[in-house]
Amino acid sequence: MSAKKMNMTTKILIWMGAGLVLGSLINAFASDVKFVQDYFVNGIFHVLGAIFVSLLKMLVVPLVTFSLICGVCGIGDINKLGRVGAKAFGLFMLTTALAITLAITVSSIVGPGKNFDLNQTNKVEFVAPESPPLSQVIINLVPSNPVTAYAEGNMLQIIFFTILFAVCILMIGERGKSIITGAEKLNEVMMQVVNVVMHIAPYGVFALMAKTFSVQGLGLILPMISYFGVVALVLILHATGTMMILLKVLGRVSPLTFLKKMRGVQIFAFSTSSSNATIPVTLRATEKRLGVENSTASFVVPFGATINMDGTAIMQGVATVFIANVYGIELGLTGYLTVIGMAVLASIGTAGVPGVGLIMLAMVFNQVGLPVEGIALIMGVDRLLDMMRTAVNVTGDAAVTTIVARSENSISMDTFNDPNAGNVEEVHLPHKSS
Numbered sequence: 001m002s003a004k005k006m007n008m009t010t011k012i013l014i015w016m017g018a019g020l021v022l023g024s025l026i027n028a029f030a031s032d033v034k035f036v037q038d039y040f041v042n043g044i045f046h047v048l049g050a051i052f053v054s055l056l057k058m059l060v061v062p063l064v065t066f067s068l069i070c071g072v073c074g075i076g077d078i079n080k081l082g083r084v085g086a087k088a089f090g091l092f093m094l095t096t097a098l099a100i101t102l103a104i105t106v107s108s109i110v111g112p113g114k115n116f117d118l119n120q121t122n123k124v125e126f127v128a129p130e131s132p133p134l135s136q137v138i139i140n141l142v143p144s145n146p147v148t149a150y151a152e153g154n155m156l157q158i159i160f161f162t163i164l165f166a167v168c169i170l171m172i173g174e175r176g177k178s179i180i181t182g183a184e185k186l187n188e189v190m191m192q193v194v195n196v197v198m199h200i201a202p203y204g205v206f207a208l209m210a211k212t213f214s215v216q217g218l219g220l221i222l223p224m225i226s227y228f229g230v231v232a233l234v235l236i237l238h239a240t241g242t243m244m245i246l247l248k249v250l251g252r253v254s255p256l257t258f259l260k261k262m263r264g265v266q267i268f269a270f271s272t273s274s275s276n277a278t279i280p281v282t283l284r285a286t287e288k289r290l291g292v293e294n295s296t297a298s299f300v301v302p303f304g305a306t307i308n309m310d311g312t313a314i315m316q317g318v319a320t321v322f323i324a325n326v327y328g329i330e331l332g333l334t335g336y337l338t339v340i341g342m343a344v345l346a347s348i349g350t351a352g353v354p355g356v357g358l359i360m361l362a363m364v365f366n367q368v369g370l371p372v373e374g375i376a377l378i379m380g381v382d383r384l385l386d387m388m389r390t391a392v393n394v395t396g397d398a399a400v401t402t403i404v405a406r407s408e409n410s411i412s413m414d415t416f417n418d419p420n421a422g423n424v425e426e427v428h429l430p431h432k433s434s
Helices: 008-029 034-075 078-110 134-139 146-152 155-171 173-198 201-215 218-251 255-272 279-289 294-307 310-326 332-349 356-368 372-407 413-417
Strands: none
Touching: 008 034, 008 201, 008 255, 034 078, 034 155, 034 173, 034 201, 034 255, 034 279, 034 294, 078 155, 078 218, 078 294, 078 310, 078 332, 078 372, 146 155, 155 173, 155 294, 173 279, 201 255, 201 372, 218 255, 218 310, 218 372, 255 279, 255 372, 255 413, 279 294, 279 372, 294 372, 310 332, 310 356, 310 372, 332 356, 356 372
16 A cells, blocks of 8 residues: 555554554663653654644634534524534433443452552552532633633633624624625635644654653553553443444444544544544544534534543543452442442533543542542553543544434435545645746
8 A cells, every 4th residue: 555545544543553662662671761762752752742732722722613603603593503402411421421330330340459559559649639619610611701711722611602602693694694604714724724734643643652652651551450451441342332332323323434434533532632632633524524514513522522521431430449449448339329420420510621530530539438549549551541531532522423413414424424535635735837
């Protein structure tokens, strides 16, 4: 297969594998070599990876804004907008509840942490971050200053303001037509910017993987293999099992086709560890690859990136059982049901808060009486699991978007079933002929 013919997903996969191998080798054999650490790990890899993530984050706010304006104006019906929002919210809560139930069930069967020696790990001091009260989260939905919300990339505030703005464009009728046309053109331009950024993706992914594995290394996993293995297993089961059953039953589409088309997005999410940074790629895939209309995708994808916490819920379920086993604490059925309820509520209550996983875990531990300092045990491998969690989260975002689109009849099944739909095209810069 020549480089010209190789599709983008294959290219990214190859470079991701190369980064993983090179990073692991550096960690094993050159972790003390100053030249390698200074010039490669903290030099080239760090700079390229940081620039790549910044490029993705740079796209998020303008793309979500223009796409959402087009989406709301495309729906043109406030009732339908409310219906789409309610369906998406209900499905995100359902998948989070299913995810944590699966995590607790599998963990209870496998029993990670039962023969764990507390002395074999390096003690890391853990200070539980404060979680905001639910009342404050609701207040924070409304931006007191939209410019600040845009500057800080606060997704829920941006979504709130943009929907309100788009609804008011519809309310002024004919005079708003030119604004809608302008937003559609700007949305097209932003999609083209995503295309351009996709072409440097393989090298950005390589740098991110090389840096992560140079610092973390695969050796870190060994003392925590039972915990790491169970979280990884449940994440895979949820993404390829639970989500695909929902997609087949509620969405009435082929899970296999869906997974093939989502592979590129999952790799992006895995390498960046950020659902928000992956929004441009998820939006592009749901619209161009899966055939979901912009009116649905533009609302559900950013909403899901903010409140859909399936991967985090799985980590919480396994971590709760693991820490309970390590410290010899019996939680019982009531404790586990509390964990399930807390995880679903916390996924709404901590939406859009940085370090959300650890905040939610600290809240859950406090509620069921587990020692919060136990979180320090799992922090070593959390970075690698965070990459997997993010890949599962974006899979959930796209699956729910597809199910909602099917229920609203706003998906092109021809596009969905076309294996080549939405492949990244070659980017040609315009030039004048002499």
